[in-house]
Amino acid sequence: MDYTRLGSSGLTVSRIGLGMMSYGDPGAQSWALREDDAEPIVRHAVEAGVIFFDTADMYSGGISEQITGRLLRRLFPNRDGYVLATKVYYPTGPGPNERGLSRKHVLAAIDASLARLGTDYVDLYQVHRYDGQTPVEETMSALHDLVRAGKVRYIGASAMYAWQLAKMQHAAAAAGLSGFTAMQNRYNLVTREDERELIPLCRDLGLGLVPYSPLARGLLAGPRHTRRAQADRGHRPADLDVAEDVRAVAAERGLPPAQIALAWLLARPGVTAPLIGATSKQHVDDAISALTVRLDDDEIARLEARYLPRLLSDYS
Numbered sequence: 001m002d003y004t005r006l007g008s009s010g011l012t013v014s015r016i017g018l019g020m021m022s023y024g025d026p027g028a029q030s031w032a033l034r035e036d037d038a039e040p041i042v043r044h045a046v047e048a049g050v051i052f053f054d055t056a057d058m059y060s061g062g063i064s065e066q067i068t069g070r071l072l073r074r075l076f077p078n079r080d081g082y083v084l085a086t087k088v089y090y091p092t093g094p095g096p097n098e099r100g101l102s103r104k105h106v107l108a109a110i111d112a113s114l115a116r117l118g119t120d121y122v123d124l125y126q127v128h129r130y131d132g133q134t135p136v137e138e139t140m141s142a143l144h145d146l147v148r149a150g151k152v153r154y155i156g157a158s159a160m161y162a163w164q165l166a167k168m169q170h171a172a173a174a175a176g177l178s179g180f181t182a183m184q185n186r187y188n189l190v191t192r193e194d195e196r197e198l199i200p201l202c203r204d205l206g207l208g209l210v211p212y213s214p215l216a217r218g219l220l221a222g223p224r225h226t227r228r229a230q231a232d233r234g235h236r237p238a239d240l241d242v243a244e245d246v247r248a249v250a251a252e253r254g255l256p257p258a259q260i261a262l263a264w265l266l267a268r269p270g271v272t273a274p275l276i277g278a279t280s281k282q283h284v285d286d287a288i289s290a291l292t293v294r295l296d297d298d299e300i301a302r303l304e305a306r307y308l309p310r311l312l313s314d315y316s
Contacts, residue, residue, distance in 0.1 A: 005208070017274065017276070028060045044284050048285075056087035057087065085210075088106055111151075123154060136168045140178075161198070161312065184209075187209065190236075248302075263294070
């Protein structure tokens with residue numbers, strides 16, 4: 001396993017992070033694994049050197065956080081041995097104040113997450129989306145208070161437009177508050193729109209990129225037999241062309257397609273640690289093996305040649 005700093009911060013993370021959304025309630029997410037099935041996979045990742053784990057308060061209605069907390073307490077001898085990330089924004093209850101990024105919800109949500117995770121603090125607390133109904137100054141002040149209170153070590157953002165990130169970061173800087181250290185965005189060979197504005201902004205501001213869906217929900221892992229791919233059919237014909245090119249390069253290398261797709265992402269400027277959704281030990285092995293794969297210029301050109309630009313995602 002390789003390790004690196006998260007952006008310009010002093011926090012060290014493994015270059016592969018484990019996305020814990022894959023573990024929760026199959027009734028809420030058909031492709032999610034129950035705790036007993038998840039444990040050997042997470043244990044395998046830990047034994048391979050993974051120390052970075054990401055979840056959110058809304059995954060499986062909070063069950064993902066509960067599973068994450070229990071597994072990490074069993075697998076690590078002490079809390080300082082791993083980096084734990086979670087998120088806030090999406091509804092966690094029926095009330096109008098049980099969602100968004102208001103001070104009221106942020107302060108309540110972190111306490112609920114800490115209780116489910118069974119820990120005193122999270123290393124990275126991320127706003128899951130931009131909240132256009134709450135002043136950014138209110139949100140950044142609340143997040144800063146969590147850092148000062150010791151409940152959060154660093155703060156991050158996820159899936160938003162560049163102007164929204166810039167607005168929030170500027171508000172924090174202007175008031176002398178804690179700023180974001182990471183951006184969790186969807187980034188892979190068939191979703192590259194953030195290369196236009198968001199990623200250059202993150203690099204300029206010193207935010208580390210921790211991309212989610214690095215294999216496009218299984219599309220870039222090869223034949224569409226993964227649990228997540230079976231539940232998702234939203235890909236364009238052009239995306240299938242890119243996946244075909246990934247398989248072709250992989251065949252020439254004698255490697256699984258997932259390793260090729262991840263090797264491309266790991267080499268992209270600004271990328272700190274892709275977050276993989278592993279539902280088998282092989283998924284973990286492929287991700288870690290990708291750290292040693294070096295693509296040449298011709299291979300990179302082939303992988304990128306048939307990408308079809310799309311409109312920016314709706315981050316609401």
